[in-house]
Amino acid sequence: MSRESRAEVRPLVLDHVTKTFAGRHEKVVAVDDVSLTIEPGASVALVGASGSGKSTIGGMVTGAARPTSGTVTYGDLAVHRLRAGGLRRYHHDVQMVFQDPYGALNPLHTVGYAVARPSRNFLGLSVHEADQRVRQLLEQVGLTPAAQFAPKLPHQLSGGQRQRVVIARALACDPGFIVADEPVSMLDVSLRAGVLRLLAELRESRGLSLLYITHDLLSARVVTDQILVLNEGRIVESGATKDVLQHPSDPYTVRLLDAIPNPFAA
Amino acid sequence: MTALLSARGVNVAYEPARGQRIWSVRDVDLDLAEGEFVGLVGESGCGKSTLGYALTRMLRPPARLIGGRIEFAGTDISTLDGEQLRRQRRNGFALVLQSGMNALNPVRSVAHHFQDVLRAHARPDEDWKRAAVHERGAELLGKVRLSSDVLGRYPHELSGGMRQRVSIALALALQPQLIVFDEPTTALDVVVQHAVMETIQELQRANGFTALLISHDLGVVLEATDRILVMYAGRIVEDQPSGDLLTGRHHPYTEALLGCYADPRAETVTLGGITGAPPDLSLEGEGCPFAPRCPIVEDYNRQVLPTLAPLGRGRAACHVRTREAAEKGVTGVA
Numbered sequence: 239m240s241r242e243s244r245a246e247v248r249p250l251v252l253d254h255v256t257k258t259f260a261g262r263h264e265k266v267v268a269v270d271d272v273s274l275t276i277e278p279g280a281s282v283a284l285v286g287a288s289g290s291g292k293s294t295i296g297g298m299v300t301g302a303a304r305p306t307s308g309t310v311t312y313g314d315l316a317v318h319r320l321r322a323g324g325l326r327r328y329h330h331d332v333q334m335v336f337q338d339p340y341g342a343l344n345p346l347h348t349v350g351y352a353v354a355r356p357s358r359n360f361l362g363l364s365v366h367e368a369d370q371r372v373r374q375l376l377e378q379v380g381l382t383p384a385a386q387f388a389p390k391l392p393h394q395l396s397g398g399q400r401q402r403v404v405i406a407r408a409l410a411c412d413p414g415f416i417v418a419d420e421p422v423s424m425l426d427v428s429l430r431a432g433v434l435r436l437l438a439e440l441r442e443s444r445g446l447s448l449l450y451i452t453h454d455l456l457s458a459r460v461v462t463d464q465i466l467v468l469n470e471g472r473i474v475e476s477g478a479t480k481d482v483l484q485h486p487s488d489p490y491t492v493r494l495l496d497a498i499p500n501p502f503a504a
Numbered sequence: 505m506t507a508l509l510s511a512r513g514v515n516v517a518y519e520p521a522r523g524q525r526i527w528s529v530r531d532v533d534l535d536l537a538e539g540e541f542v543g544l545v546g547e548s549g550c551g552k553s554t555l556g557y558a559l560t561r562m563l564r565p566p567a568r569l570i571g572g573r574i575e576f577a578g579t580d581i582s583t584l585d586g587e588q589l590r591r592q593r594r595n596g597f598a599l600v601l602q603s604g605m606n607a608l609n610p611v612r613s614v615a616h617h618f619q620d621v622l623r624a625h626a627r628p629d630e631d632w633k634r635a636a637v638h639e640r641g642a643e644l645l646g647k648v649r650l651s652s653d654v655l656g657r658y659p660h661e662l663s664g665g666m667r668q669r670v671s672i673a674l675a676l677a678l679q680p681q682l683i684v685f686d687e688p689t690t691a692l693d694v695v696v697q698h699a700v701m702e703t704i705q706e707l708q709r710a711n712g713f714t715a716l717l718i719s720h721d722l723g724v725v726l727e728a729t730d731r732i733l734v735m736y737a738g739r740i741v742e743d744q745p746s747g748d749l750l751t752g753r754h755h756p757y758t759e760a761l762l763g764c765y766a767d768p769r770a771e772t773v774t775l776g777g778i779t780g781a782p783p784d785l786s787l788e789g790e791g792c793p794f795a796p797r798c799p800i801v802e803d804y805n806r807q808v809l810p811t812l813a814p815l816g817r818g819r820a821a822c823h824v825r826t827r828e829a830a831e832k833g834v835t836g837v838a
Binding site: 397431432499 | 663692695
């Protein structure tokens with residue numbers, strides 16, 4: 239694929255972002271005054287327990303949700319102000335890998351269709367070109383021989399294979415930034431390493447930025463260089479992934495580390 | 505210790521109306537001692553949940569128990585039906601479902617769930633009036649660390665962890681001697697998972713019931729259980745005391761599963777995985793089912809199916825490991 243179609247990777251900045259939801263009795267503050275910067279090519283983990291606000295941040299980064307206050311910018315683009323047309327163009331740059339590979343693929347469409355669609359929509363490829371691109375992408379995510387996988391329907395694939403299709407689809411429009419929200423939590427432990435390795439390799443070879451949302455500190459360690467620990471909507475700790483995990487300073491990070499069922503933990 | 509549950513030659517097949525028969529559980533022999541906490545691990549589709557369902561007689565068509573004998577407290581339950589089976593469930597065995605979160609009826613309050621269980625299995629001399637149900641429900645919820653306020657709530661008003669706790673409390677309602685937990689924490693985040701597992705372990709220690717914990721997460725199982733069964737392609741391929749699993753040689757599949765874990769705090773972290781996929785269970789394969797993915801496979805293994813043979817303090821179904829163990833025995837080298 240020609241490099242010209244590659245979107246330029248830009249820094250993503252959240253500046254004093256707050257997101258509140260109206261609850262039945264009171265306002266729920268899901269994200270509380272969060273500021274962060276993801277430099278081009280950086281790989282950043284956003285970790286925290288359920289309800290800590292990590293997926294809400296992911297939603298605001300992809301433009302699926304709007305902050306109640308504060309700004310989200312990608313380069314000089316104000317993401318929090320985008321409407322339909324602008325959002326569509328933005329999704330050429332920023333793509334999402336979802337948690338549930340079973341729910342993220344239309345069961346009635348083939349793998350080839352799922353991956354070809356964004357290539358045609360965003361890159362304007364012809365049917366023939368899109369076919370070639372599908373083959374390239376499927377091979378890149380390890381679904382070989384691609385010709386065998388392209389005509390398959392999602393139910394004919396295992397969970398790990400489906401998640402690879404979701405990743406191939408996210409890469410199809412050659413984005414500069416990927417938000418992966420718990421991409422391996424629904425997969426068997428034995429398949430996780432393969433998908434994580436794939437994400438890490440793709441990020442390096444394509445130089446794209448990655449926001450990796452998870453509650454699994456082990457996978458965060460494998461995939462990312464920087465980590466942000468989120469508790470009740472606030473960033474309680476941040477730094478280089480290895481440093482933070484080896485020397486956690488916030489009690490919440492310690493609790494997360496202690497909760498991992500890890501036969502090899504000291 | 506005497507065996508509370510003893511299964512011999514258990515086979516389960518899925519027999520769809522159209523299409524091929526799929527062997528999900530093959531020739532499983534299994535003993536659970538009274539008060540023992542046993543883990544059952546394996547990848548998706550290895551038959552571990554199906555085996556759990558078979559042992560508690562919860563299989564529904566198209567799944568069918570074919571042959572085999574399941575003795576529970578001296579009674580063969582594999583052939584029991586209807587009322588007889590229902591009577592066994594009282595003080596007998598219970599199953600906590602994987603989708604415990606979805607296993608609750610969304611239009612019934614938690615109290616109503618307790619009422620259903622208690623009334624359905626009431627002895628003739630028992631009368632579960634509203635007040636009695638509430639009292640017993642509150643007591644059971646207390647055991648799983650929930651307040652009695654939860655009785656008046658509906659499932660959608662509870663968090664995932666709370667719903668799973670309610671399912672566990674419901675399983676305790678009939679004071680079972682055996683509880684099978686099928687992936688009780690899979691959909692929960694790490695912190696909640698940790699708390700629910702602690703509760704399960706406390707309950708097991710306090711009440712002394714026998715527990716079978718089914719999970720794809722070897723890490724969770726290792727922490728909680730006394731003994732671990734590893735299942736692959738419908739067969740049990742290893743049976744070891746949990747404490748022994750981290751040392752010594754094991755079935756290459758067990759070793760590969762262990763390789764999927766690492767300490768995130770370590771200096772360097774490499775994560776192993778298992779290449780390839782489990783075999784298609786609708787085909788009758790020859791030899792060791794793990795052979796195509798096995799790093800230590802030998803020609804012989806592709807032809808002859810290994811059976812469980814002594815390894816360490818437990819057993820494993822691997823020709824190579826069995827031979828190594830025998831050689832060590834002969835030469836006396838530890």
